Amino acid sequence: MTADAGRTGAEPLSSVCWCCGVNRDDAELVHLGNHPEVGICVSCARWVQRRARALEDRHSRGVAAHLRALVGSARAAVIARGWHERGRLGAFLRRLDRYLP
Missing domain, CATH: 1.10.287 (Helix Hairpins)
Incomplete structure (x- = not known):
């Protein structure tokens, strides 16, 4: 185990949205269940949800x-x-x- 000596517990981790590339705090990203390293912002998550719904609607x-x-x-x-x-x-x-x- 290694710890990042330059960080304190109070600083939020910064991550990048895998969809649009915007920098966000890690807590503001939606993470995928089996791949927690993948995080997308809320607006991209809405877009992905609309795309998924459209795929379902093709058969409805x-x-x-x-x-x-x-x-x-x-x-x-x-x-x-x-x-x-x-x-x-x-x-x-x-x-x-x-x-x-």
Whole structure:
């Protein structure tokens, strides 16, 4: 066993998100179960969850899957047009996106 002599217990460990590369405290990252060395930030974890849900929805014919597909299409159109980068409209759309599936 070796200890890092330069660190004290009060300092938070800094890690990098494996998806986007942003530096975060280790406690602010989501770690994968069998691979604790892999950590992703909350926004990337949301993105991964949406991708996983989209894969599940390919085989589903329910109303909820259809609504999520419509929201995904609208999200793609907003990003393609760059509306999410426009002043107050962009701020509103980014805030709204946090609450959509």
